[in-house]
Amino acid sequence: MPVSDSYRPEPRFAALGGDYGDPVRPADFPETRLRFRNDRAAATVGLDALTDEEWIKGFGRFEPLPGQPGPLAMRYHGHQFRTYNPDLGDGRGFLAAQLRDDAGRLLDLGTKGSGQTPWSRGADGRLTLKGGVREVLAATMLETLGVPTSRAFSLIETGEALQRGDEPSPTRSAVLVRLSHSHVRFGTFQRAAYLGRTDMLEALVEHARTLYHPGVAAGDAAGLLSAVVQASARLAARWVAAGFVHGVLNTDNLNVTGESFDYGPWRFLPRYEPGFTAAYFDQFGLYAFARQPEAVFWALTQLAGALKPLSDAETLTAALNGFGPAYIGELRTAFLMRLGVKSVGEAADQRLVDTTLALLRAGGDALRWEPLFFDWFSGFASSERALRGPRRGVYQGEAFDAFRFALFEHEPDRPERLEADVFRAAEPEEMLIDEVEAIWSAIDRDDDWTVFNTKLDRLGAAGIAYDFEARQRSEQ
Known part of the structure; x- marks a missing residue:
């Protein structure tokens, strides 16, 4: 398969050996119809020059890319809604490259819906096309918002009729490929601990330290935990600032790089609602919007427990205790980023977070989550735009006065971003459930992908306008 000169294969997980994953064969799909390819992401890894036919061979038929060992179903355990499950593992996906x-x-490059594996537990190993569409939308929106x-x-649509209990069946099938910083989960470590394999734990610590947290000293399990704590605090804060609810924060859905992945029953907040849940089966609100930092911390404690054979409890506890301060600091940073303003010190920055949440709470149904950040992006530089916009009637009263005072303490960060066409619109790009369902309805009913593709184009334009990537680079 032709690749560009910038393509650099490095199959490090497979080099760990057979204790960590199982070679598998991808499903032989009856058809492969390309529905979405991310050329921008492909360009970063030297795969953008592939023709559509070559793309389908690589990511629909899974012919191995040059220098790659072939599909590997990763082994892991995990707590699912805080109940330990030792029968997990990649059940409908694999590490492709x-x-x-x-x-x-x-x-x-990891897959979803690519067929059965030894960990499928009787399931069909497939993904619905609707599930694939939803994952593309979620990942694109989160990237736009700096998460x-x-x-x-x-x-790629795969031409099978799937039976599902949570959506009308039969339904169309697909296979998804995601590009992720790591698929080494908290549950990967939990499995090694469960098996009593200190040697596996040591190998995993060195693997994760060397590849993802090189600042950690060799053999320092607590140091690795501390790095993962910091990254996870940042992720939780960015979810909250984005008004995002992941839905299923099990320990097999959190990884060592603090990067969000695997989008099932996700939602974005329509308005400020701390108890808002994404999964219909989350009956007790365990993973509700405002409980996500708690859920991430609980998962981190399970990772710490798995690392006990390699470090003393006091040192691991000290690493865990870093989560609270890190989360608070990261939340301030995330809100400043979303509002497009600069820091002026902890007290003033925290006041801005508090007054923003108070205004969202006071605004109720009249003030959706995303429009507030859109209206006031770059702080006082957006005053005229916000006060003449569709929510001008909401921007009054005590809660607004406190918010405006806190916001105006902060200098705009790169206010030239407001010159983008995105900010000439009355409404921001959102990803509420009604729009998601409308996008899917057009595909399901008429095989019309226009609305889907148009939405992705608009999100791309919004991402360029916000330019949160530049902010994040400056923080690193």
Whole structure:
């Protein structure tokens, strides 16, 4: 398969050996119809020059890319809604490839819906097309809003009629490929601990430390935990600032790089609602919007428990105790980023977070989550735009006065971004459930992909306008 000179294969997970994954064969799909390819992401790993036919061979038929060992179903355990499950593992996906990007980071190409594996537990190993469409939309929206996320890389419709209990059946099938910084989960470590394999734990610590947290000293399990704590705090804060609800924060859905991935029953907040849940089966609100930091911390404690054979409890506890302060600091940073303003010190920055949440709470149904950040992006530089816009009637009263005072303490960060056409619109790009369903309805009813593709184009334009990637680079 032809690749560009910038393609750099580096299959490091497979080099760990057979204790960590199982070679598998991808499903032989009756058809492969390319529905989405992320050329921007592909360009970062030297795969953008592939023709559509070559793309389908690589990401629909899974002919191995050059220098790659072939599909590997990763082994892991995990807590699912806080109940330990030792029968997990890649049940409908596999690690297809590992390669370096143009920044030198090691990235994974991982699949979803690519067929049965030894860990399928009787399931069909498939993905519905609707599920694939939803994952592309979620990942693209999160990338737009500056959340560390896997990127949807490819979506190919596969021509099977699937039976599902949670959507009308039979339904169309697809295979998704995501480009992610790592698929080494908290549950990967939990499995090694469950098996009593200290040697496996040591190998995993060195693997994760060397590849993803090189600042950690060799053999320092607590140091690795501390790095993962910091990355996870940042992720939780970015979810909250984006008004995002992941839905299923099990320990097999959190990884060592603090990058969000695997989007099932996700939602974005329509308005400020701390108890808002994404999964219909989350009956007790365990993973509700405002409980996500708690859920991430709980998962981190399970990772710490798995690392006990390699470090003393006091040192691991100290690493865990870093989560609270890190999360608070990251939340301030995330809100400043979303509002497009600069820091002026902890007290003033925290006041801005508090007054923003108070205004969202006071605004109720009249003030959706995303429009507030859109209206006031760049702070006082957007005053005229916001006060003449569709929500001008909401921007009054005590809660607004406190918010405006806190916001105007902060200098705009790169206010020239307001010159983008995106900010001439009355409404921001959102990803509420009604729009998601409308996008799917057009595909399901009429095989019309226009609305889907148009939405992705608009999100791309919004991402360029916000330019959160530049902010994040400056923080690193």
